Amino acid sequence: MGKHKTPMLDELEKGPWPSFVSDIKQQAEKGKQALKDAPDDLLGVMELSYKDKVTHWKHGGIVGVFGYGGGVIGRYCDQPEKFPGVAHFHTMRVNQPASKFYSTKFLRDLCNLWERYGSGLTNMHGSTGDIIFLGTTTDNLERVFYDMTHELNQDLGGSGSNLRTPSCCVGLARCEWACYDTEEACHELTMEYQDELHRPAFPYKFKFKFDGCPNGCVAAIARADMSVIGTWKDDIRIDQAAVKAYVGGEIKPNGGAHAGKDWGKFDIVEEVVRLCPTGCMSWDGSTLKINNRECTRCMHCLNVMPRALRPGTETGASILFGAKAPILEGAQLSTLTIPFIRMEPPFEELKELVNKVWDWWMEEGKNRERLGELIQRESFQKFLEIMELSPDPRMVSEPRSNPYIFWKEEEVEGGWTRDIKDFRAKHQR
Amino acid sequence: MPTLEIEGRTFEVDEDGFLQDPALWNEEVARLFAKSEGIAEMTEEHWKVVNYVRNYYLEFNIAPMVRKLCKDTGFKLKKIYDLFPSGPAKGACKVAGLPKPTGCV
Numbered sequence: 001m002g003k004h005k006t007p008m009l010d011e012l013e014k015g016p017w018p019s020f021v022s023d024i025k026q027q028a029e030k031g032k033q034a035l036k037d038a039p040d041d042l043l044g045v046m047e048l049s050y051k052d053k054v055t056h057w058k059h060g061g062i063v064g065v066f067g068y069g070g071g072v073i074g075r076y077c078d079q080p081e082k083f084p085g086v087a088h089f090h091t092m093r094v095n096q097p098a099s100k101f102y103s104t105k106f107l108r109d110l111c112n113l114w115e116r117y118g119s120g121l122t123n124m125h126g127s128t129g130d131i132i133f134l135g136t137t138t139d140n141l142e143r144v145f146y147d148m149t150h151e152l153n154q155d156l157g158g159s160g161s162n163l164r165t166p167s168c169c170v171g172l173a174r175c176e177w178a179c180y181d182t183e184e185a186c187h188e189l190t191m192e193y194q195d196e197l198h199r200p201a202f203p204y205k206f207k208f209k210f211d212g213c214p215n216g217c218v219a220a221i222a223r224a225d226m227s228v229i230g231t232w233k234d235d236i237r238i239d240q241a242a243v244k245a246y247v248g249g250e251i252k253p254n255g256g257a258h259a260g261k262d263w264g265k266f267d268i269v270e271e272v273v274r275l276c277p278t279g280c281m282s283w284d285g286s287t288l289k290i291n292n293r294e295c296t297r298c299m300h301c302l303n304v305m306p307r308a309l310r311p312g313t314e315t316g317a318s319i320l321f322g323a324k325a326p327i328l329e330g331a332q333l334s335t336l337t338i339p340f341i342r343m344e345p346p347f348e349e350l351k352e353l354v355n356k357v358w359d360w361w362m363e364e365g366k367n368r369e370r371l372g373e374l375i376q377r378e379s380f381q382k383f384l385e386i387m388e389l390s391p392d393p394r395m396v397s398e399p400r401s402n403p404y405i406f407w408k409e410e411e412v413e414g415g416w417t418r419d420i421k422d423f424r425a426k427h428q429r
Numbered sequence: 430m431p432t433l434e435i436e437g438r439t440f441e442v443d444e445d446g447f448l449q450d451p452a453l454w455n456e457e458v459a460r461l462f463a464k465s466e467g468i469a470e471m472t473e474e475h476w477k478v479v480n481y482v483r484n485y486y487l488e489f490n491i492a493p494m495v496r497k498l499c500k501d502t503g504f505k506l507k508k509i510y511d512l513f514p515s516g517p518a519k520g521a522c523k524v525a526g527l528p529k530p531t532g533c534v
């Protein structure tokens with residue numbers, strides 16, 4: 001029995017699922033954390049919020065460590081007498097290793113560090129990707145920061161109007177679809193932009209995310225102001241013998257992911273060919289053909305038959321800009337801007353793009369305006385001008401039915417002032 | 430209400446240590462608050478930033494954006510952090526006696 005009665009929260013422990021309420025109770029019982037009452041009081045204040053149907057956290061706070069402007073988020077409870085354990089409950093963001101590879105020793109060290117100075121409660125991981133330390137007091141911030149950087153060789157992540165902690169998928173380390181080394185790119189750009197990551201000076205947040213292929217395991221296209229998504233230029237590699245093995249049932253589709261229920265015999269036409277969004281595949285009973293010019297890299301066929309189909313060998317990435325969650329405007333996905341770029345260290349070409357985008361956004365962006373909203377406000381044409389790029393059909397979602405082009409005056413012979421009668425005399429309609 | 434005690438003087442501040450009553454601010458108060466932000470001595474360069482932030486606030490009733498602060502004072506962001514280790518928002522604004530900024534600087 002905890003310090004506070006929490007009948008509503010207790011409901012969240014029922015059922016077969018893991019429960020954060022049970023996790024917090026476990027930490028309260030264990031009792032090794034420096035902030036003894038934090039887990040109990042956290043449950044207490046949450047129960048009160050459920051009852052009052054309103055949050056009991058105050059709006060924001062400005063706390064931090066010397067030298068950095070981000071990485072720590074101030075949290076104060078508006079009922080500190082009732083819940084002294086969470087009167088100060090600051091969050092610290094810790095920059096996760098690329099692709100979140102850990103040794104168990106490192107995880108233990110992290111948890112011990114946090115029990116030494118905080119509530120012991122963590123969030124693995126926050127939606128941006130950081131390791132989140134939940135709940136400590138202002139006095140302890142510098143101590144955590146010192147031990148974390150000196151003993152664990154780990155840095156704080158981003159918060160506020162700065163570059164947020166870059167994140168990447170598992171990449172070449174474990175995945176056959178990765179079209180470039182996402183970890184290398186993520187690490188290289190993290191190191192290059194340390195200033196932007198730790199010292200907020202942007203109009204608002206900015207996120208990089210690196211997906212190795214269009215499957216998008218870190219959902220770069222939906223969440224990053226700059227989405228880097230692996231792709232290939234040449235043809236999908238086909239092993240016709242393996243295709244036959246899938247059809248014959250010797251190899252299970254989707255790497256055997258659909259085991260546990262009998263879905264019947266694998267039907268290549270129904271399950272692959274007819275699901276191709278551009279209809280660029282055909283199966284004549286012995287050979288699978290792909291019209292690669294029409295392929296939009298949807299990944300479906302590669303996912304179903306990974307041993308028969310592989311991405312091409314001329315690999316790199318597509319760069320898209322402007323995704324964001326709904327804040328000022330609605331949610332939007334990133335827009336394709338660079339169809340193909342080689343992705344090799346030290347990624348100079350990519351950094352040039354980043355610098356161009358930031359120069360423009362920092363100059364023109366309003367306070368709390370994401371890049372995607374600035375592009376919307378100033379138009380995509382303007383964005384292309386800034387990026388020194390020419391429009392390309394691949395930037396348009398349906399170029400064949402929506403070939404919209406705005407001409408500028410200087411691009412039209414004679415400008416807006418030419419005499420139409422004169423022109424028609426020479427050129428009939 | 431939390432209080433901050435520096436060199437025998439007591440100030441009413443918010444949880445983050447920002448001065449509650451802006452009318453109390455003067456150069457002596459700024460010097461005292463600077464100590465709590467890791468600044469041993471206020472130099473001419475510190476005053477340039479503090480006065481800029483304060484005047485901007487008095488004119489527009491909001492703290493300036495970081496970019497504007499750098500542009501108008503001619504200091505690079507790194508320089509601002511050298512002067513105010515806790516940064517422009519927490520450091521410079523606090524010393525300048527502004528209420529807690531809401532995510533601008």
